[in-house]
Amino acid sequence: MHNRTESKQVVNEKVSKQLKNGYPLLEKDWFSTEDLQEGTLLTIEDHSNRFIAKAYVGKQNVGNGWVLSTDQQEPIDLAFFKGKLTEAIEKRQAYFRSEDTTAFRLFNSEGDGIGGLQIDYYAGYIVITWYSEGIYTFREWVLDSVRKLVSYEGIYEKKRFAEDGSYTGEDDYVEGKRGEFPLLIKENGITYATYLNDGPMTGIFLDQRLVRKRIMDQYAVGKRVLNLFSYTGAFSVAAAMGGASETTSVDLANRSREKTEEQFAVNGLDPTEQRIVVMDAFRYFSYAKKKELEYDLIVLDPPSFARSKKITFRAAKDYSKLLEEAIPLVSKDGVIIASTNAANVTTKQFKRFVDEAFEATGVHYEVIEEHRVPADFATTRAYPKGSYLKVLMIQVRK
Structure with missing residues (x-):
């Protein structure tokens, strides 16, 4: 240093x-x-x-x-990092005290005053994500601050700064007690299986916490639910816990099946009673139409960029088309939860995509709820892109 x-x-x-x-x-x-x-x-x-x-x-x-x-007199040193982390921790006391949510973002990059650095808390374990080699040069100060300010079982880290965006396949363990995986976390009373030592992702996107809660509390009971780009099936589990009559989870990745089965199982739900389909979400549309399948709730949360054998999807360009494909599968007065994490898409643009899709299909709709990142994903008004998540609950008026 x-x-x-x-x-x-x-x-x-x-x-x-x-x-x-x-x-x-x-x-x-x-x-x-x-x-x-x-x-x-x-x-x-x-x-x-x-x-x-x-x-x-x-x-x-x-x-x-x-x-x-922006203070000329402020030295950039260990005390600086400690100060920023202290402020972040103070803002998140309610999360530390919560018994039914044990995973949250502890430090959110520029929203907490140090861009390129994220720290998450997973049921007693700390996960530090470094977004550049530059921020990684401050590693000792960050670790030192965490050691002094947070009580934890162990620390893991994610290095997201390879030139080509690839991920170094290390174990990611730093210090303390090694986690036993799956590490079970709680979120609004639901249990999720997470892995802190398995590449850049842990098995759950913590920024969708509020959306999963709304699905469980408000949108799932008695409903047939389709979850596209389902990853480890977290939305499907929230729907099942909220009393959905059936859930269908669709994802292209082979491992999504076992990961999704695990998420149901850790909540005492029988995975064989849920539909888990390994298929390109875009192909699933034509399959569902052919089989005349219909859903009361469809969750559309694609990655901002995805490539399969036949299709390249970019949220900023192709989201309308995606919605157009989904609209015919929704029952009368059903709901589509449209979500994007593309920072380069503004709320205004996103709403325009929705408008275009419904216009193209000649169906009426109403946006009944909107969500952004939860409070622990701190943002600053001076940098709107930091509030990247946009979620719309859309009632389909057929």
């Missing part, structure tokens, strides 16, 4: 205004970072040598680093 390089960068009036308004990301075209080492501390000034911000170089697909402070 002692031989960190420092550099001064000058930005124009427009950028300086953005930074003063709290914008946290260093955009790629603001200045060249080619000759700057990952983790370099930057002092950013305007053309009149006036101080604007302190930042660090950390190259991600979204940009070249993040602002750490």
